[in-house]
Amino acid sequence: MNIKAIFRLVAVSILYISSALAAEEQVPKAVVQHKEVLAGSKREILSSAVGKYPLTSISGSGGGNGMWDTSGSNGEWGSNTSGISGGMRETEDVKLDSADKAFLNGLSISVEPDLSVRLNEGNDVLLEIPYVPDGMDYTMALPHNELAIAKLQTLSAKTTVSDKQLYLLVKDGVDYSSMLAGSFLGSDGDILVVSYSIADKNFEFQLIDGGCCGGSTWTFGPRLIH
Incomplete structure (x- = not known):
């Protein structure tokens, strides 16, 4: 495998890993936002x-x-x-x-x-x-x-x-x-x-x-x- 192919493979791997990490970070944020909405409900609090x-x-x-x-x-x-x-x-x-x-x-x-x-x-x-x-x-x-x-x-x-x-x-x-x-x-x-x-x-x-x-x-x- 030549040098260009190796660099191309590394770049694709980094992009894949970054995308996966970004997706994982978004999940807890969505959960937190949902909890905040529930905490703000007057009926829920009382x-x-x-x-x-x-x-x-x-x-x-x-x-x-x-x-x-x-x-x-x-x-x-x-x-x-x-x-x-x-x-x-x-x-x-x-x-x-x-x-x-x-x-x-x-x-x-x-x-x-x-x-x-x-x-x-x-x-x-x-x-x-x-x-x-x-x-x-x-x-x-x-x-x-x-x-x-x-x-x-x-x-x-x-x-x-x-x-x-x-x-x-x-x-x-x-x-x-x-x-x-x-x-x-x-x-x-x-x-x-x-x-x-x-x-x-x-x-x-x-x-x-x-x-x-x-x-x-x-x-x-x-x-x-x-």
């Missing part, structure tokens, strides 16, 4: 999330530099507030009584078999969000501070998944200051946003101050395993 999610933390900020945090584990809770004094952030513990702890331990979010989502205190339903297949429960009818609006400007009644969050409800004119009151902070705010984190598999119940720039996030999850 169906896999059916169950009960206990409250695990409340964190927020407000005023000039105030912050607060309440967190629990295995039925035990701790809470504190902090603020800037003399250029330093000072933290003060909040004493929670037995009524506070019982209330916090009773709070949960549940995804029902019909894909509605509920905020519960023990056996009492404090809020029920019906399943909306092509969007979310969305009501923004009142004037608000531009900082509050900026947080929500990418959301609408047609929003389902945005930035790995499945949005279920945005509503202004709410008042949970009495319903969620306790020695801990975090029940103030007149805009409510409820969402499910696809990555962390927990729920966020956000109360935002529509008149300024503060608010609190109540985190529920992970899901209880029975």
Whole structure:
């Protein structure tokens, strides 16, 4: 076999191998794209999330530099507030009584078999969000501070998944200051946003101050395993 024939044979072999490798690379990409479409389905996400999610933390900020945090584990809770004094952030513990702890331990979010989502205190339903297949429960009818609006400007009644969050409800004119009151902070705010984190598999119940720039996030999850 002459030199030209050998080079021709090598070139054909390289071309064949390159084509085969390219074909193999395309298969996983197609599978990944298919999985992403399924992960983006609201029904798919909520169906896999059916169950009960206990409250695990409340964190927020407000005023000039105030912050607060309440967190629990295995039925035990701790809470504190902090603020800037003399250029330093000072933290003060909040004493929670037995009524506070019982209330916090009773709070949960549940995804029902019909894909509605509920905020519960023990056996009492404090809020029920019906399943909306092509969007979310969305009501923004009142004037608000531009900082509050900026947080929500990418959301609408047609929003389902945005930035790995499945949005279920945005509503202004709410008042949970009495319903969620306790020695801990975090029940103030007149805009409510409820969402499910696809990555962390927990729920966020956000109360935002529509008149300024503060608010609190109540985190529920992970899901209880029975």
